[in-house]
Amino acid sequence: MTTLTIRIDETLKGKAFKQAEKLGIPLTLIVKNALRNFVASGKVVIGEPETIKVTPSIQKKMDKIGDLLSKK
């Protein structure tokens, strides 16, 4: 056996701890399961996309790109 030390956001840790507590399981089990699943599947995690607010000058450039794409 070995130890894995990871730095994570404090809020995330708190929320995860509470969620695990509700289910009556230790947080360690959640992390171990996530690692087992990753090793078994080899899949990569891709998060939820987030739309970015931009300035009018940036939007203008983006729309120019949009126009160029419409012509392709």
Add this chain to the structure above:
Amino acid sequence: MKLIITDSIEKHELSALERVFSLSVIKVAAIKSLKGPGENIKNSISIPKTILRKIYITSSSGAGRAMFLLQIEAEKAILVIIRQKKDKQIGANMAVENPKFKKVLERNLDLIIRDLEVGKYKEYDLESQIAI
């Protein structure tokens, strides 16, 4: 659905990260960006033709952020920026309030315009990836 990567973005953004984020991973991220939550679009008074979406990627080789410019009607995603999370100046804070990010974003948008105008880009069909 299509993913477009222009030659300049391949050179400036992707070449250094080829071993960290494969093209397949970028394709899946592009699909998710195109299919992602539409609330922001629906709630807008005027529907923009293009939007920017940021997406988190975690692979066995490292964590990062990719940003795509989406052409909503044509369902096309153009890779604008891709950085590792450990890139503190840009990757860790992809928001227009970050001057360093804003500078790179504007530069990359200019490069994309130039590349598209002269046909220097590659287009990837994403339909075949949807089953993933």
